[in-house]
Amino acid sequence: xxxxxxxxxxxxxxxxxxxxxxxxxxxxxxxxxxxxxxxxxxxxxxxxxxxxxxxxxxxxxxxxxxxxxxxxxxxxxxxxxxxxxxxxxxxxxxxxxxxxxxxxxxxxxxxxxxxxxxxxxxxxxxxxxxxxxxxxxxxxxxxxxxxxxxxxxxxxxxxxxxxxxxxxxxxxxxxxxxxxxxxxxxxxxxxxxxxxxxxxxxxxxxxxxxxxxxxxxxxxxxxxxxxxxxxxxxxxxxxxxxxxxxxxxxxxxxxxxxxx
Numbered sequence: 001x002x003x004x005x006x007x008x009x010x011x012x013x014x015x016x017x018x019x020x021x022x023x024x025x026x027x028x029x030x031x032x033x034x035x036x037x038x039x040x041x042x043x044x045x046x047x048x049x050x051x052x053x054x055x056x057x058x059x060x061x062x063x064x065x066x067x068x069x070x071x072x073x074x075x076x077x078x079x080x081x082x083x084x085x086x087x088x089x090x091x092x093x094x095x096x097x098x099x100x101x102x103x104x105x106x107x108x109x110x111x112x113x114x115x116x117x118x119x120x121x122x123x124x125x126x127x128x129x130x131x132x133x134x135x136x137x138x139x140x141x142x143x144x145x146x147x148x149x150x151x152x153x154x155x156x157x158x159x160x161x162x163x164x165x166x167x168x169x170x171x172x173x174x175x176x177x178x179x180x181x182x183x184x185x186x187x188x189x190x191x192x193x194x195x196x197x198x199x200x201x202x203x204x205x206x207x208x209x210x211x212x213x214x215x216x217x218x219x220x221x222x223x224x225x226x227x228x229x230x231x232x233x234x235x236x237x238x239x240x241x242x243x244x245x246x247x248x249x250x251x252x253x254x255x256x257x258x259x260x
Contacts, residue, residue, distance in 0.1 A: 001079070001130050001173060002028075003028035003029050003080070003213070004028065004029035004030070005031070006029075006031070006079040006080055007031050007033070007075045007076050008030040008031070008032050008033070008079065008080035008082065009035060009067070009071050009078050009080070009081050009115075009119075010025070010082040010084060011036070011082065011083055011111065011115070012036060012134075013032075013034035013035055013036050013042055013053075014036035014037075015041060015184065015185055016182065016205050017084055017177075017184060017205050017208050017209060018036070018082070019034075019205065020204075020205035020206045020209035021084065021208075021209040021212055022046075023048070023049055023206075024213050025080070025082075026049035026051060027049075031076075033053075033075060034046040034053045035056040035058070035085075036053075037056065037085075038055075039056075042055060052070070052071065052075065054066075054070050054071070058085045058107060058111035058114070058115070059107040060106075060114075061114040061117075064111065064115050065114075067115075068119055077122050078122070078123075078129075080129075080216065081115055081116070081130070081132065083112040083116075083133045084132070084134040085111060086107060086136075086153075087104055087107050088104075089148070090104060090147060090149060091147070092145075096147065096148060105148075105155075108149070108156065109155045109159070112133055112156060112159055113159070116163065120172070123172055124167070124171075124172065126171075127170065128171045128172075130172070130173045130175070130216060131174045131175070132174075132175045132177065133156050133163075134156070135153045135160065137224075137229055138150045138153045139152075139154045139155075140229075141236060144247075144254050156176075157176060157178070160174055160175075160176040161176070173219045175212070175215050175220065176221055176222055177212055177223045178222065179203065179224075179225040180226050180228070181201065181202040182202065182204070182208055182225065183202055183204055183205065184205055201228065203225050203226070211223055
């Protein structure tokens, strides 16, 4: 799908991958609606690119409905939906409060469902549309330290695969972004034991935004941010037991560095 004259909604658009993608999509000719819980941040990015900024709690279905309604009222039917907003709170199952689990489930998974429910009927009626979902390599492999994040991102992978299988022949294209480390507020300290050992090569948000845009133009499902990600996926697929052993060793290394 080409971006020229398309209406694109980007959630989590006030910073990081979302902001970079909003700028990239606009540069390619799209009319971009920037959504974020940080309304001022969304408005600032939107003003920069001549788009529309909307404050939105993506974990609230009614708020997502208002976002899509505002986008369509201002710009027209949504052609491209980038479900990018996400959070990474939590730790292990014993110390993470259930409320944290619920909040992360709402933002990392149900936000995608709410937005798809809002735009998909129109896309199906027109026989055209594009759904982009930000997961993480934590959703294809896993992540060290943060179980809620790994579990919810696995759910996003399953959601995106299902949508691609079910609606592709009805004109709806789907892409899944599964980045390794990206220099965003979510990553935090890039010199932390996690970032050094498990995040892989750190990319800039602008690099990832360009990868997303090219995948949309090519109508390609899986977007990896580094070749090493494919190597790790192949390693897991070829010998799961050996991969698990390696991940346990890496977990032990990270724990030692945190203690030291």
